Amino acid sequence: MNWTQSEVDAFKQGVAKKLTDATLASIFHRSEPAIRRARQRFTPEHVASRTAAPTETKAPDPKDDFKTEKAPLDFGYIPLDVLDGDEWTRIGLVADTHLCCKEERLDALHAQYDLFENEGIKDVFHAGNIVDGYIPKINGGSVYETSIDGQAQYCVDQYPRRNGVTTHFITGNDHEGWFQKEGFNFGAYLEFVANTNGRNDLKYLGHVEADIELVAKNGKTPAGRRQFMKIQHPGGGSAYARSYKGQKMVESFQGGEKPAILVQGHYHVSGYSYDRNVHIIGMPGFQDQTIFGRTKHLRYEIGGVILSFKLSSETGTITRLQPEFFMFYDRGFYKPFLKSDKTLIKGRTTIVTG
Numbered sequence: 433m434n435w436t437q438s439e440v441d442a443f444k445q446g447v448a449k450k451l452t453d454a455t456l457a458s459i460f461h462r463s464e465p466a467i468r469r470a471r472q473r474f475t476p477e478h479v480a481s482r483t484a485a486p487t488e489t490k491a492p493d494p495k496d497d498f499k500t501e502k503a504p505l506d507f508g509y510i511p512l513d514v515l516d517g518d519e520w521t522r523i524g525l526v527a528d529t530h531l532c533c534k535e536e537r538l539d540a541l542h543a544q545y546d547l548f549e550n551e552g553i554k555d556v557f558h559a560g561n562i563v564d565g566y567i568p569k570i571n572g573g574s575v576y577e578t579s580i581d582g583q584a585q586y587c588v589d590q591y592p593r594r595n596g597v598t599t600h601f602i603t604g605n606d607h608e609g610w611f612q613k614e615g616f617n618f619g620a621y622l623e624f625v626a627n628t629n630g631r632n633d634l635k636y637l638g639h640v641e642a643d644i645e646l647v648a649k650n651g652k653t654p655a656g657r658r659q660f661m662k663i664q665h666p667g668g669g670s671a672y673a674r675s676y677k678g679q680k681m682v683e684s685f686q687g688g689e690k691p692a693i694l695v696q697g698h699y700h701v702s703g704y705s706y707d708r709n710v711h712i713i714g715m716p717g718f719q720d721q722t723i724f725g726r727t728k729h730l731r732y733e734i735g736g737v738i739l740s741f742k743l744s745s746e747t748g749t750i751t752r753l754q755p756e757f758f759m760f761y762d763r764g765f766y767k768p769f770l771k772s773d774k775t776l777i778k779g780r781t782t783i784v785t786g
């Protein structure tokens with residue numbers, strides 16, 4: 433059925449008034465498909481706007497903005513400031529420097545402390561075996577000094593000292609522990625020798641392990657939520673898997689005795705894992721593989737850690753944590769970069785074989 437001009441005009445008015453297809457069909461005595469075709473034919477601009485995505489915008493209602501409203505915890509929304517409301521804390525971690533051993537890596541250790549200083553680190557925690565100790569049948573042929581005095585003095589003379597950086601160290605049951613006789617505490621003695629040599633940057637924390645309390649900046653850490661970092665030099669041999677010893681240690685802690693962070697020296701291998709709410713940092717050392725290590729098939733990794741974390745003053749718990757491992761290759765890799773070698777040795781010496 434053809435549309436008269438007056439019908440077309442009336443139809444356009446009906447479309448402008450946003451009448452439905454059904455209403456237009458009853459007004460103009462046509463089927464709804466015919467009305468849809470008429471829309472295409474007489475009012476294509478309305479058809480386009482009708483099928484396009486709604487462009488209508490309304491002013492945002494603060495109540496609709498989920499993030500701006502502090503919903504109650506039982507609603508399932510955790511305010512971000514509970515998780516991320518405090519500043520980062522950064523500390524340095526080292527272990528197993530074994531000074532006086534011929535396999536010590538003073539080159540890497542000094543580079544590590546250069547990095548600490550550059551990065552503004554003020555406190556470095558040492559997880560044990562700062563010196564190699566002395567037992568003739570184990571390391572008798574591989575130490576520069578055999579006496580307690582000699583190793584303490586060597587350590588004070590050689591251990592990195594940097595502006596504003598304090599090293600807090602524990603002692604292990606092995607190595608410096610070999611000097612730990614009844615009535616004599618090697619760690620305390622080492623700090624004493626350091627002090628008498630004008631070094632007050634070497635602070636003894638304890639034998640085998642020490643707990644460092646973590647206190648939120650505003651001092652409002654909720655009661656009953658004591659958080660601490662345990663620095664430890666456990667005994668025993670290495671495990672096949674690098675994370676195994678740390679996990680077994682955390683499993684053995686009683687519920688209330690768990691640290692927030694566990695730093696383990698002794699194994700000379702790097703690792704990070706998280707178990708029973710404990711961040712476990714496995715520490716590499718600063719000693720190349722020794723003959724003893726080779727006979728036991730032990731890997732010796734070289735490196736230190738910058739540990740960054742946030743302690744929430746709302747909950748008193750660790751909310752964010754990043755261990756940054758700064759790893760070194762073996763001594764030979766750095767030979768071309770040593771200042772002395774760079775100056776003295778020009779070019780590479782080769783033998784072309786026949």
Ligand SMILES: [Fe+2]
Pocket residue numbers: 528530560561607698699717
């Ligand atoms: Fe060690």
